[in-house]
Amino acid sequence: MKQVSYALDEPERLDATFAALADPIRRAILARLAQGDATVKEIAAPFPVSQPAISRHLKVLERAGLISRGRVAQRRPCHLEGRQLRMVVDWLENYRSYWAEAYGRLDQLLDELQAGDDTPQSTNGREGQAA
DSSP, rough: OOOOOOOHHHHHHHHHHHHTTSSHHHHHHHHTTTTBBHHHHHHHHHHSSSSHHHHHHHHHHHHSSSSSOOOBBBBBOEEEEHHHEEEHHHHHTTTTTHHHHHHHHHHHHHHHHHHTSSSOOOTTTTTOOOO
């Protein structure tokens, strides 16, 4: 596994990011923002929760560094911040070789089991005996 060095505050940001991603509404908000910037009202429209609840979700996402909020005249659009998601991908990448090796061992075991299925099954030494 390759070593990745993080700045001092990055482990805490990674914790906050995973905590933010743990909620399905927040993941859906990120999916919406991947299509383009949106206001709180636009984000809240499809959800069966109140606008203040959506605002609380947005604050969690903002603290985790997953979104930012801007100001365009009277609008305050939310914007997806891909850099923080990149840090999660980089962290997960450390485990790719582990999982590739584990899946390789599983493939090998399945091949061995399948090859064993091709041999005649023993019935406790009763092959060829009349019933």
